[in-house]
Amino acid sequence: MSNNQDKTNGLNALSDRLKKRMAEPVEKKPQVEQTVALPSTEPALIDLTLNGKQVKAKAGETILELARRLRIHIPTLCHDPRLPADGACRLCVVEVEGSNRLLTSCETRVAPDMVVKTNSAKVRQARQVMLDLLFSNHPDDCLTCKDSGHCKLQNYCYEYGVVRGSYRDFGRKIEPKDKTNPFYDYDPEKCILCGQCVRVCADLQCTDAITLEGRGEATRVRTPNRVGLEHSRCVSCGNCVAVCPTGALMPKRQPDRWFGTKKTRTTCSYCGVGCQMHLITKDGKLVGVEPVQGAEPNDGMLCVKGRFSWNFVQHPDRLKTPLIRKNGKLEEASWEEALNLVASKLRETKDTYGPDSIAGFSSARATNEDNYLFQKMLRAVIGTNNVDHCARL
Amino acid sequence: MTNSIAEVKHNNCVFVIGSNTTENHPVIGSMIKRAKRSGATLIVADPRKIELAEEADVYMQITPGANIALINAMCQVIIEEDLWDKEVVAARCDEDEFEDLRTHLENYTPEAVEDITGVAPELVRKAARMFAEADGAGIYYAMGITQHTAGTHGVMSLSNLALITGNIGRENAGINPLRGQNNVQGACDMGCLPSDLPGYQKVNKPEVIEKFEKVWERPLSPKVGLTLTEIMADIPKTIKFLYVFGENPAVSDPDSTHVEHALKSVDFLVCQDLFLSETAEFADVVLPACSFAEKDGTFTNTERRVQRVRKSVEPIGSSRADWQIFMELMRRLGYDRHYRHPGEIMDEIRTLVPSYAGISYERIEGDGLQWPCLNDEHPGTKYLHKEKISRGIGLLAPIDSKDPAELVSKDYPYILTTGRNLYHYHTRTMTKLNEGIEKLAGESYVEISPILASRLGILNGDRIRVASRRGEIESNARVTEIIDEDVIFMPFHYSEGANVLTNTAHDPFCKIPELKVCAVRVEKA
Numbered sequence: 001m002s003n004n005q006d007k008t009n010g011l012n013a014l015s016d017r018l019k020k021r022m023a024e025p026v027e028k029k030p031q032v033e034q035t036v037a038l039p040s041t042e043p044a045l046i047d048l049t050l051n052g053k054q055v056k057a058k059a060g061e062t063i064l065e066l067a068r069r070l071r072i073h074i075p076t077l078c079h080d081p082r083l084p085a086d087g088a089c090r091l092c093v094v095e096v097e098g099s100n101r102l103l104t105s106c107e108t109r110v111a112p113d114m115v116v117k118t119n120s121a122k123v124r125q126a127r128q129v130m131l132d133l134l135f136s137n138h139p140d141d142c143l144t145c146k147d148s149g150h151c152k153l154q155n156y157c158y159e160y161g162v163v164r165g166s167y168r169d170f171g172r173k174i175e176p177k178d179k180t181n182p183f184y185d186y187d188p189e190k191c192i193l194c195g196q197c198v199r200v201c202a203d204l205q206c207t208d209a210i211t212l213e214g215r216g217e218a219t220r221v222r223t224p225n226r227v228g229l230e231h232s233r234c235v236s237c238g239n240c241v242a243v244c245p246t247g248a249l250m251p252k253r254q255p256d257r258w259f260g261t262k263k264t265r266t267t268c269s270y271c272g273v274g275c276q277m278h279l280i281t282k283d284g285k286l287v288g289v290e291p292v293q294g295a296e297p298n299d300g301m302l303c304v305k306g307r308f309s310w311n312f313v314q315h316p317d318r319l320k321t322p323l324i325r326k327n328g329k330l331e332e333a334s335w336e337e338a339l340n341l342v343a344s345k346l347r348e349t350k351d352t353y354g355p356d357s358i359a360g361f362s363s364a365r366a367t368n369e370d371n372y373l374f375q376k377m378l379r380a381v382i383g384t385n386n387v388d389h390c391a392r393l
Numbered sequence: 394m395t396n397s398i399a400e401v402k403h404n405n406c407v408f409v410i411g412s413n414t415t416e417n418h419p420v421i422g423s424m425i426k427r428a429k430r431s432g433a434t435l436i437v438a439d440p441r442k443i444e445l446a447e448e449a450d451v452y453m454q455i456t457p458g459a460n461i462a463l464i465n466a467m468c469q470v471i472i473e474e475d476l477w478d479k480e481v482v483a484a485r486c487d488e489d490e491f492e493d494l495r496t497h498l499e500n501y502t503p504e505a506v507e508d509i510t511g512v513a514p515e516l517v518r519k520a521a522r523m524f525a526e527a528d529g530a531g532i533y534y535a536m537g538i539t540q541h542t543a544g545t546h547g548v549m550s551l552s553n554l555a556l557i558t559g560n561i562g563r564e565n566a567g568i569n570p571l572r573g574q575n576n577v578q579g580a581c582d583m584g585c586l587p588s589d590l591p592g593y594q595k596v597n598k599p600e601v602i603e604k605f606e607k608v609w610e611r612p613l614s615p616k617v618g619l620t621l622t623e624i625m626a627d628i629p630k631t632i633k634f635l636y637v638f639g640e641n642p643a644v645s646d647p648d649s650t651h652v653e654h655a656l657k658s659v660d661f662l663v664c665q666d667l668f669l670s671e672t673a674e675f676a677d678v679v680l681p682a683c684s685f686a687e688k689d690g691t692f693t694n695t696e697r698r699v700q701r702v703r704k705s706v707e708p709i710g711s712s713r714a715d716w717q718i719f720m721e722l723m724r725r726l727g728y729d730r731h732y733r734h735p736g737e738i739m740d741e742i743r744t745l746v747p748s749y750a751g752i753s754y755e756r757i758e759g760d761g762l763q764w765p766c767l768n769d770e771h772p773g774t775k776y777l778h779k780e781k782i783s784r785g786i787g788l789l790a791p792i793d794s795k796d797p798a799e800l801v802s803k804d805y806p807y808i809l810t811t812g813r814n815l816y817h818y819h820t821r822t823m824t825k826l827n828e829g830i831e832k833l834a835g836e837s838y839v840e841i842s843p844i845l846a847s848r849l850g851i852l853n854g855d856r857i858r859v860a861s862r863r864g865e866i867e868s869n870a871r872v873t874e875i876i877d878e879d880v881i882f883m884p885f886h887y888s889e890g891a892n893v894l895t896n897t898a899h900d901p902f903c904k905i906p907e908l909k910v911c912a913v914r915v916e917k918a
Contacts, residue, residue: 387586
């Protein structure tokens with residue numbers, strides 16, 4: 001029984017903190033912060049001991065920020081550098097000399113002469129208990145879960161030797177999935193209530209489609225008034241999906257497990273914002289898109305088009321060979337044939353009617369290099385300035 | 394954009410006019426909301442009560458085509474109430490021009506233009522004060538400003554507003570056009586304009602021609618070419634060969650009936666695309682091109698940031714990257730210049746375009762660089778006009794409000810305005826293949842106010858017929874309170890859609906068609 005209470009308390013503590021934060025009014029930034037235009041002066045440096053080594057920390061930064069800067073691994077499930085520290089998951093706890101309890105590194109700022117241990121036996125044990133509690137209340141279907149290889153909970157359980165979930169026999173929450181959004185599904189059973197999705201939806205995306213509802217063990221991520229995702233304010237940006245540390249929020253279309261996937265950073269091909277994203281590929285197939293975190297200009301955000309509407313790339317309707325109109329119908333042709341025909345028609349038209357009888361529409365979707373060569377072809381090789389594109393449309 | 398996307402959330406006041414940002418540039422839209430939620434003020438002017446209007450401190454439901462009257466009225470209030478930035482105007486503008494502007498604006502009090510704008514004078518005053526008093530106010534606009542016969546003047550009036558309030562050449566402010574397509578900025582930068590060689594260097598300037606002739610080793614024509622709408626009008630009379638690359642004018646251009654006729658009657662039509670688009674259906678030769686995921690290159694975004702595009706999968710079928718196709722064609726036409734990789738094309742661009750001179754593939758491996766980037770050490774430019782206004786002094790031009798080319802009449806009593814929705818991209822060639830998108834936005838629709846709908850006996854979801862002087866279409870009525878009485882809205886994405894109705898009348902300076910206003914008749918189908 002005491003074990004069960006531990007579990008409930010753990011979860012209570014987690015979700016109550018989240019709710020407390022939710023209840024707090026959004027802090028208004030003072031005017032000075034709004035208009036910082038001067039180059040900020042370098043912060044003062046502080047000496048402290050980190051894992052037995054003397055290091056220099058920047059005044060004002062948290063222990064977690066310092067550790068990440070020095071590439072010292074501290075696990076986190078609720079941390080998002082774009083948002084204020086939340087301290088919900090407790091996984092980032094560290095030992096600070098002089099404190100009789102472990103402190104969350106995401107909330108604790110560095111101080112002169114601090115002595116910090118990020119990976120002591122005491123720290124590791126605390127993290128293991130937290131992960132054990134979380135995994136006990138989570139389906140143990142990693143073998144068949146599509147998020148396998150991508151799930152932070154799975155990775156940390158592996159790292160900390162959590163095998164089955166010691167409290168699994170006390171039962172875990174059973175909840176129906178919400179599959180009503182056309183692009184992603186929500187599985188509350190896999191949700192660990194880290195609250196990142198809610199915070200991103202409210203504080204970064206500013207759509208407020210989801211919220212934390214209920215208290216203690218009954219806490220759930222839900223749409224207000226339980227209308228379900230389909231009827232919520234959700235705009236399907238998928239920015240919640242991008243930060244979910246487990247398979248609770250998963251795209252409908254994504255790799256069948258993440259082993260063997262490859263990421264290629266590129267620029268979104270939809271609107272002019274130029275969001276940075278990773279194309280996820282596996283065995284030569286495009287299988288997903290994820291935002292690049294910490295990159296200009298989108299800072300880890302995407303919209304429904306960039307995030308979910310990528311299947312045109314390898315769609316069966318794509319043109320695969322050149323076509324030439326013969327007897328009124330477009331018929332397949334070789335590149336050789338098609339290019340020769342275009343070149344000879346260009347020459348013929350130029351010779352008969354002059355270069356200004358030829359015109360080209362360039363593409364606002366193609367690359368700079370494509371566009372450059374197109375206008376160069378019309379100007380330098382054909383001899384006309386009749387080149388335009390749909391900038392006006 | 395004069396300024397950068399990352400600055401949006403630090404603006405003290407955000408003024409959105411003619412941009413449905415949360416649907417058309419969703420990531421910037423969310424940043425505007427963040428600015429508002431962390432203390433900035435938000436002013437929205439749009440014919441539709443768009444999502445941002447819900448959060449706005451001041452929302453002005455403006456009649457389509459009345460932008461200049463509204464912006465002039467805001468400037469009038471700012472000058473009359475002595476809220477203009479004297480220091481900046483003295484330092485960056487011409488005092489006589491300012492006095493002329495002051496006199497000119499006397500006719501543009503909010504009361505005087507109320508009949509044109511449809512906005513209550515007290516709202517205009519409130520907005521003007523809010524904008525002028527903010528410590529860093531940014532203007533964000535899109536096609537709602539530009540797709541008018543007075544589009545250029547609309548932008549110039551915004552420039553007046555920004556200049557007299559000292560919001561040009563400072564951080565967290567500026568005039569920020571939001572470009573609709575991923576590389577519309579880059580296509581302009583690269584000289585895909587009839588009057589401009591790459592880098593906006595004019596084709597009719599002898600020193601420019603000489604510079605390009607030297608690098609390209611071919612004689613160039615100094616004669617300004619034709620714009621898209623002019624090319625369409627000159628088919629088949631003088632234009633005999635049309636090469637359409639990655640565009641779908643059959644759907645995107647105004648007056649589709651005429652466009653279709655032109656595409657049918659041109660002697661030879663080449664289409665280079667990912668799909669057999671509505672335009673490609675008319676082609677004599679169709680060339681299969683690679684998508685962005687199958688090739689390397691760069692796009693330039695709306696904040697002038699040149700960013701890498703990287704190949705992640707092999708080209709489908711025998712499709713080829715556009716640059717490879719052009720290189721092949723040029724070779725066949727006797728111009729043998731071989732590029733092994735798009736990076737080599739960028740190296741050629743750098744030698745010709747001063748604002749790209751410092752942009753090499755090595756330097757943009759990470760977050761890219763914002764032009765002007767003048768040399769290999771230059772860090773790029775976060776916001777423009779910092780030290781001084783690029784043209785010397787800030788131009789304060791007295792701009793007059795002008796009626797749209799087409800006014801409502803007895804036969805066509807309502808205004809149609811067009812735009813995009815969140816889910817689709819341009820003419821849907823890419824997005825219509827996604828079943829989720831199609832589920833949420835699969836069919837064309839017409840937004841109509843409950844008042845107009847009830848007057849015409851139309852219920853939500855009814856089939857309705859919309860006719861303009863150019864054509865007639867059928868679509869589904871979407872009865873919504875976001876739109877004004879006597880105005881209807883239609884997204885242009887769908888092939889049997891808005892551009893059958895729209896007007897080709899265009900702005901005399903930049904030739905942009907007036908897609909935002911035409912007169913229509915509406916009835917139940």
